[in-house]
Amino acid sequence: MALRTLITRKSLGLGLGVSQSVRGLQTVSLPDLPYDYGALEPAISGEIMKLHHQKHHQTYITNYNKALEQLHEAMEKGDSPTVVKLQGAIKFNSGGHGNHSIFWKNLTPVHEGGGEPPKGSLGWAIDTHFGSMEALVAKINSEGAAVQGSGWVWLGLDKDLKKLVVETTANQDPLVTKGPNLVPLLGIDVWEHAYYLQYRNVRPDYLKNVWKVIDWKYASEVYEKECP
Secondary structure, eight states, X not given: OHHHXXXXXXXXXXXXXXXXXXXXXXXXXXXXXXSOGGGGTTTSOHHHHHIIIIIIIHHHHHHHHHHHHHHHHXXXXXXXXXXXXXXXXXXXXXXXXXXXXXXXXXXXXXXXXXXXXXXHHHHHHHHHHHSSHHHHHXXXXXXXXXXXXXXXXXXXXXXXTTEEEXXXXXXXXXXXGGOTTEEEEEEEEOSGGGXXXXXXXXXXXXXXXXXXXXXXXXXXXXXXXXXX
């Protein structure tokens, strides 16, 4: 029972997407996007957005829910080796769901404010910690382009130090794997599935153009909540 509680609260407690109870475990479902697939063009094509959301994100959810079912069955049987084996799948797929759910919130069409710099306390914090918005963008783009293989580049808040940080994570690791006190504000997916159909292998061009549709509302709300 202790392991089941840990998995439910830690791995599934994302607050992202609709969830339902299945045999005492919380499954997740694909969150709706607040904009049409083609609304981010020309920065991100509608074809990419549709595949990214309906296929890639959905696959993480499907595999995550499947792993939870298998976990339940293994726990009922007392099959400890299988319980241990499933931890990797749960981490990877829950990370894929959580990371993408944040990513969708970090995007918005240009006509709805996409690309507008953050204002208020987050804007001041960016100037304080990085010197300027331009300097932050350059740092994120540089570190995102340098990610080997697949992963994410993040703007996060260190809650203990009250400081903004730029970090990268491999594969679908969430930002918290880089430190328990790190809260994700802005995440940019640098997996090839996020840009290859449009930008081919030129990741820096994708990183340059994605800022045209970045929405700072979610990041600002989280920052003000965590750093009042």
